[in-house]
Amino acid sequence: MRVLVTGKTGQIVTALLERAGDTNILPVGRPELDLARAEGAGGLLAAMEPDVIVSAAAYTSVDKAETEPELAQTVNGEAPGHLATVAAELGIPIIHISTDYVFDGQKSVPYVETDATRPLGAYGRSKLAGERAVIAGTANHVILRTAWVYSPFGGNFLKTMLRLASDRPEVRVVRDQLGSPTSALDIADAVLAVGRNLVNMPDEAALRGTFHMTAGGEASWADFACAIMTVSGDMGGPNASITAIDTVDYPTPARRPANSRLSSAKLAEVHGVELPVWQDSLCEVVSRLVRP
Numbered sequence: 001m002r003v004l005v006t007g008k009t010g011q012i013v014t015a016l017l018e019r020a021g022d023t024n025i026l027p028v029g030r031p032e033l034d035l036a037r038a039e040g041a042g043g044l045l046a047a048m049e050p051d052v053i054v055s056a057a058a059y060t061s062v063d064k065a066e067t068e069p070e071l072a073q074t075v076n077g078e079a080p081g082h083l084a085t086v087a088a089e090l091g092i093p094i095i096h097i098s099t100d101y102v103f104d105g106q107k108s109v110p111y112v113e114t115d116a117t118r119p120l121g122a123y124g125r126s127k128l129a130g131e132r133a134v135i136a137g138t139a140n141h142v143i144l145r146t147a148w149v150y151s152p153f154g155g156n157f158l159k160t161m162l163r164l165a166s167d168r169p170e171v172r173v174v175r176d177q178l179g180s181p182t183s184a185l186d187i188a189d190a191v192l193a194v195g196r197n198l199v200n201m202p203d204e205a206a207l208r209g210t211f212h213m214t215a216g217g218e219a220s221w222a223d224f225a226c227a228i229m230t231v232s233g234d235m236g237g238p239n240a241s242i243t244a245i246d247t248v249d250y251p252t253p254a255r256r257p258a259n260s261r262l263s264s265a266k267l268a269e270v271h272g273v274e275l276p277v278w279q280d281s282l283c284e285v286v287s288r289l290v291r292p
C-alpha cells in the first residue's frame with residue numbers, strides 16, 4: 001500500500017514513517033507542496049501514485065491562529081478540499097486528521113460524531129471548515145478527530161513538561177480541561193489500519209465518514225503532567241512537582257474546550273480499531289526522551 005501523507009516533519013507523519021512496516025509512506029510537504037497554495041497540486045500528487053492520501057499536515061499553532069486567521073483558514077480550511085478533489089480524481093480514499101477543537105467543550109460526557117460542532121477559536125473554525133471541504137470533495141473519505149497528541153517528535157505538551165521540569169522544581173498545570181492524551185505512534189497504527197480497510201473494501205460505505213480516535217481513559221492536563229513526572233522520575237529523568245491551577249489563572253489568546261473527551265466507540269465498532277489506554281503508551285514515549 002502506498003500512503004501519501006502531507007507534511008514532512010509533523011508528529012503524525014514521523015510516527016507513520018516509524019510504524020510503516022511494509023507500507024510505503026510517501027511524505028510530501030514544503031517546499032514542493034505548500035498547503036497555503038495547494039490548488040493545482042494534482043499533478044504532483046498523482047505522480048506519486050498513492051493508494052490513499054492522509055491529510056495530516058496543518059497550521060497547528062492554536063494561539064497564533066487568533067492573529068493569523070486567514071492563513072489558518074487557507075491551510076486548514078481550504079487545502080484539505082483540494083486534496084479531497086485530487087483523491088476523487090484518482091479514485092482513491094482520503095483520510096483527514098481533525099480535532100476536538102471543533103467542539104465548544106460544554107458537554108458533560110464524551111463527544112460523539114453526531115454532536116453539534118461549535119469551535120471556540122480561529123484554529124477550530126479553520127479545522128471545521130477543512131472537514132466540510134473534505135466532505136464536499138469526495139464521499140470516499142474518513143475524517144479522524146483526535147486530541148491531545150504527544151510523541152517523541154516535534155513540539156507537544158509532554159516534551160514541554162520534561163523541559164520545564166529539568167530547570168524548575170514546580171510546574172503549574174490546569175486541572176479543569178479534560179481529554180485523552182493520545183500517542184502519535186498509536187494514531188499511526190490506527191491510520192494505517194483504517195487505510196487498509198478503505199483500500200481493501202472500496203465499496204463499503206459504512207467505513208466512510210467521520211470518526212473519533214483518541215486513547216482510552218481520560219485525564220486533566222494536571223493529571224497527565226503528574227503521570228509524566230512519575231514515569232520520568234522512575235526512569236531517572238526530570239521530575240518536578242505539579243501544582244494544579246484553573247484555566248482562568250492561565251490565560252491564553254485562544255480559548256480551549258473544557259471537555260475534549262471524544263468517544264471512540266464508532267471507530268472500534270466499524271473499523272475494529274481501538275487505541276490503548278493512555279497510561280499504557282506513556283512509558284514508551286517518556287523512556288525514549290529521558291533515556292535516548
Ligand SMILES: NC(=O)C1=CN([C@@H]2O[C@H](COP(=O)(O)OP(=O)(O)OC[C@H]3O[C@@H](n4cnc5c(N)ncnc54)[C@H](O)[C@@H]3O)[C@@H](O)[C@H]2O)C=CC1
Nearest residue numbers: 007008009010011012034035036057058060099146147149
Ligand atoms: N497536536 C495535537 O494535539 C492535535 C493535532 N491534531 C491534528 O493532527 C494533525 C497532525 O498534527 P501534528 O502532527 O501534531 O502537527 P505538527 O504541528 O507536529 O505538524 C504539522 C505539520 O504540518 C506541516 N505544515 C504546516 N503548514 C504547512 C503548509 N503550509 N504546507 C505544508 N505543510 C505544512 C508542518 O511542516 C508539519 O510537518 C493536524 O491536522 C492537527 O490539526 C488534532 C488534534 C490534536
